[in-house]
Amino acid sequence: METTVATTASQGGVWGGGNRPLRASYGKMMMWFFIVSDALTFSGFLAAYGFSRFKFVDAWPIADEVFTHFPFLHGVPAPMFYVAFMTFILIFSSVTMVLAVDAGHKMKQSKVAVYMFLTIIGGAIFVGSQAWEWATFIKGDYGAVETKGGKILQFLDTEGNRVAIGSFAESMQTTAIEQESSNGVWFMSGNDQTSYSFEEVKAGFLANENLLIRTQYLDADGHPTVLTREASVAKIQKDGRLVVEGANLKRNEYGHPLFADFFFFITGFHGFHVFSGVLINIIIFFNVVIGTYERRKSYEMVEKVGLYWHFVDLVWVFVFTFFYLV
Amino acid sequence: MGHHEHNLAIFRGKLKFKSNEQKIWGVFIFLSIITIIEVALGIVKPEALMTPYISAFEGGFMATMANIVLAALIYMKPLNLIFIVLTIVKAYYITWDFMHMRDETKALRRMVVWTAIFLLCYLVLILLVEGDYIFEVYKNNYIKFDF
Numbered sequence: 149m150e151t152t153v154a155t156t157a158s159q160g161g162v163w164g165g166g167n168r169p170l171r172a173s174y175g176k177m178m179m180w181f182f183i184v185s186d187a188l189t190f191s192g193f194l195a196a197y198g199f200s201r202f203k204f205v206d207a208w209p210i211a212d213e214v215f216t217h218f219p220f221l222h223g224v225p226a227p228m229f230y231v232a233f234m235t236f237i238l239i240f241s242s243v244t245m246v247l248a249v250d251a252g253h254k255m256k257q258s259k260v261a262v263y264m265f266l267t268i269i270g271g272a273i274f275v276g277s278q279a280w281e282w283a284t285f286i287k288g289d290y291g292a293v294e295t296k297g298g299k300i301l302q303f304l305d306t307e308g309n310r311v312a313i314g315s316f317a318e319s320m321q322t323t324a325i326e327q328e329s330s331n332g333v334w335f336m337s338g339n340d341q342t343s344y345s346f347e348e349v350k351a352g353f354l355a356n357e358n359l360l361i362r363t364q365y366l367d368a369d370g371h372p373t374v375l376t377r378e379a380s381v382a383k384i385q386k387d388g389r390l391v392v393e394g395a396n397l398k399r400n401e402y403g404h405p406l407f408a409d410f411f412f413f414i415t416g417f418h419g420f421h422v423f424s425g426v427l428i429n430i431i432i433f434f435n436v437v438i439g440t441y442e443r444r445k446s447y448e449m450v451e452k453v454g455l456y457w458h459f460v461d462l463v464w465v466f467v468f469t470f471f472y473l474v
Numbered sequence: 475m476g477h478h479e480h481n482l483a484i485f486r487g488k489l490k491f492k493s494n495e496q497k498i499w500g501v502f503i504f505l506s507i508i509t510i511i512e513v514a515l516g517i518v519k520p521e522a523l524m525t526p527y528i529s530a531f532e533g534g535f536m537a538t539m540a541n542i543v544l545a546a547l548i549y550m551k552p553l554n555l556i557f558i559v560l561t562i563v564k565a566y567y568i569t570w571d572f573m574h575m576r577d578e579t580k581a582l583r584r585m586v587v588w589t590a591i592f593l594l595c596y597l598v599l600i601l602l603v604e605g606d607y608i609f610e611v612y613k614n615n616y617i618k619f620d621f
Contacts, residue, residue, distance in 0.1 A: 202605030232513040469561040
């Protein structure tokens with residue numbers, strides 16, 4: 149009966165579903181739609197970062213003075229190395245993903261499984277690395293003092309090397325106690341205590357003639373301004389207010405609060421996308437292993453998930469450039 | 475729904491690979507080289523790339539137009555310009571070869587890429603101009619920022 153009736157579908161007409169617009173399947177087209185919208189979202193975030201950075205362009209922290217740590221290498225300054233490793237891992241996992249897609253086109257089930265497994269491992273290493281970066285960033289490095297105006301002062305010795313506040317702070321008896329639930333009001337919490345109080349740091353600074361203060365403001369060469377000993381002593385006595393160790397959303401020891409805020413927000417959003425990509429890859433990996441796509445006679449699902457994974461890589465390439473390099 | 479043929483040439487046809495797998499590894503090596511260059515430049519920061527090459531033109535309308543057209547060379551450090559150009563090159567190869575855009579129809583390519591680029595250029599332009607304006611206001615005028 150159907151063969152004698154001429155419908156638009158059987159004639160290949162457009163409205164009867166007789167062709168595929170742009171020669172892409174529905175699923176692939178929808179994945180591209182999603183990728184464009186998510187790319188615009190991330191661009192909004194990065195543009196906002198650019199806006200904030202230009203607003204405080206003379207006081208923004210320098211990235212390769214902040215991200216200098218490498219796992220298992222204590223005290224070794226390794227600016228940018230770990231982030232370069234993370235970029236390389238993500239690009240490599242993109243390569244294994246595209247090889248999985250290619251093997252899927254040739255219907256080679258075991259090859260697809262192997263390459264997808266490698267992609268999942270790469271993604272997991274990236275998420276773990278990002279978590280380690282966050283932990284190092286939050287824990288802090290040398291420590292700093294915040295002024296009454298909310299600006300950050302860091303410490304150098306006379307040769308220009310950074311000095312940790314712990315190395316010169318004097319220890320004093322203190323009456324401040326950290327509030328615990330046993331002796332406080334249940335709905336209020338006190339501020340976290342830093343390892344050294346401001347008075348201890350100030351006393352240590354005044355006692356040690358070799359220490360100088362570095363403000364966050366960049367001079368004509370693009371380096372933070374180093375004050376003379378007299379100016380440093382005046383600065384810490386007149387303007388110093390509290391000690392900052394590490395970073396949270398309100399203040400950080402590296403410079404302007406927005407620096408830490410944007411770091412957490414953008415890398416957090418990106419890390420969440422990588423994490424969800426890893427989960428989706430695991431689901432598809434299981435489907436490959438149990439033969440769902442062999443039965444379906446098409447590995448197009450692997451290709452669609454591959455598009456999402458490459459999008460995540462693409463976003464990282466831009467985040468890496470604008471956060472760490474520029 | 476059989477698999478469509480892959481385009482095996484990159485660099486505008488100058489480098490043609492023997493198989494799709496070889497093309498993928500080739501693009502990977504190319505992207506790794508670019509990343510290593512970027513990271514090396516980011517760590518070393520050569521002095522020759524740290525000051526803009528051309529200074530801004532003074533004058534009236536034509537000078538302003540020249541400033542706008544050559545803005546990348548007047549207002550940016552060449553190091554940053556290199557980073558951004560290399561990033562766009564990496565993005566191009568990831569999209570074209572890893573996401574198989576090279577093999578899709580022209581219409582789909584244009585739909586995805588032109589939309590994103592047009593909106594991105596507009597957004598980035600206005601936000602960077604505004605950010606710089608606010609910086610100048612707080613630097614040169616008697617206003618203390620409170621946000």
